[in-house]
Amino acid sequence: MRNAFVEKIETFLALPESDRRWLETFCSSPRTVGSGFELVREGEKLPDVHVLLSGFAVRSKLMHDGEEQFLGYLIPGDFCDLHVALLERMDHGIRTLSPSVVVDLPRDAILEAVSRRPELAKAFWWCSLLNEAILREWISNLGQKSASERLAHLFCEMHARLASIGLAHRDGSFAFPVTQLELGKTVGLSVVHVQRSLKALKEAGLLSFRSARVRINDMEQLQSFAGFDSRYLHLRPRPV
């Protein structure tokens, strides 16, 4: 059976057979959870690290004024909370955006792997570095771009990431189970303004967004409008 997690890691390096088996063992008893399920609560101290095998999830932080800011989307193959292996306490929460399949890796197993299996240690670290790169891009997105540029950029990113794991349709469409309110929490805008900016993008013929699905009509133009350059994602051509 395909395992999005192992596949992701193997785009980075070919694992020794024993490491791959080690990973697959832990993935052998996944859980299925519904949409809107809180995988991890902010402030919590966890015994396990989670991996998303299928579905969508989001990281988010609660502000002191009660507002919520999204910090990143998780797609199949992503670690949810690798930090807790070393940092102990979650500084943000994670919840699913669709029915999902997750596995729990005991924290101690991760630590042991890092000590005993150098290839896995590298791979885990690599996952963290990728996350970092995305976070940096989000910062420039929030700091420097207009409302519709931000949205455009977000869609470009999601498309690139989903395409890299085979979850984008050839016609440029992909599932993205979020509401406009949630888009607002992602790019720091009010719902009303998200709606108007989306409308502008639609009217410019760049994309459409309906019932949790994005379709990019003109990738070329959308990317150039958004100032999107996929290199920050450090994607490697997917070995088949």
Added chain:
Amino acid sequence: MRNAFVEKIETFLALPESDRRWLETFCSSPRTVGSGFELVREGEKLPDVHVLLSGFAVRSKLMHDGEEQFLGYLIPGDFCDLHVALLERMDHGIRTLSPSVVVDLPRDAILEAVSRRPELAKAFWWCSLLNEAILREWISNLGQKSASERLAHLFCEMHARLASIGLAHRDGSFAFPVTQLELGKTVGLSVVHVQRSLKALKEAGLLSFRSARVRINDMEQLQSFAGFDSRYLHLRPRPV
């Protein structure tokens, strides 16, 4: 001689003697560079990873419209570009903000250390995770807060980080060698608005900012105004 880098790592875990010596060997031939020196250029592929032993530096990304966004500040003890060990290409640049001392660690040495020295592997990974946590906080800062809250938050963060390595004065003041223009690039605001927001913070008696030095007058109030909660920094009490 004190070594800010080794000290930082040892707040996380006590290194085996041999690992410490390994680090210190590489730190034995540092370079001194001036202010405004470009340590790493965006897009570059580097043979070395850099560590800042003293001074200030900043990560930044150039937008397609020519604007610049700051992505983080580097203070003594920080890795500049640990990513290149695994990611090959820099997705942002780094330059000093003051005269600084840096050391160059050959990429291959880092990779070898990760394979052979599990404690160091953990420590390096921990550094990445800390960075990530700071990046996430910056995202919520940019996405959800007003101009003066953003600035206040930035000052709280710098104070906490500098204090943790003994670079903050007991009176709440610390060196922060940036101009108002640069503050703008940090929090996504125009110079003019930075100036007005700073003025407001000064007039509220919270802090002062003059000639590259910040002084926080009322830490309690500033933190509560900024919605600052230092837990995201995952600081550990500094062992003396």
Added chain:
DNA sequence: CGTGAATTTGATTTAGCTCAAGCGGGGTGG
């Protein structure tokens, strides 16, 4: 069908931007 959530639209307000001009201070060359 009915009901609550999500989207759309309009009207108004505001935070932050741009443009433009004046000011201070520290460093340089005459």
Added chain:
DNA sequence: CCACCCCGCTTGAGCTAAATCAAATTCACG
């Protein structure tokens, strides 16, 4: 030692992107 000049800071006057408030409409779903 003075004059100048450049850079960073300050202030003012519009202007605009985005927020807020409020209501209507559509949609998904039981």
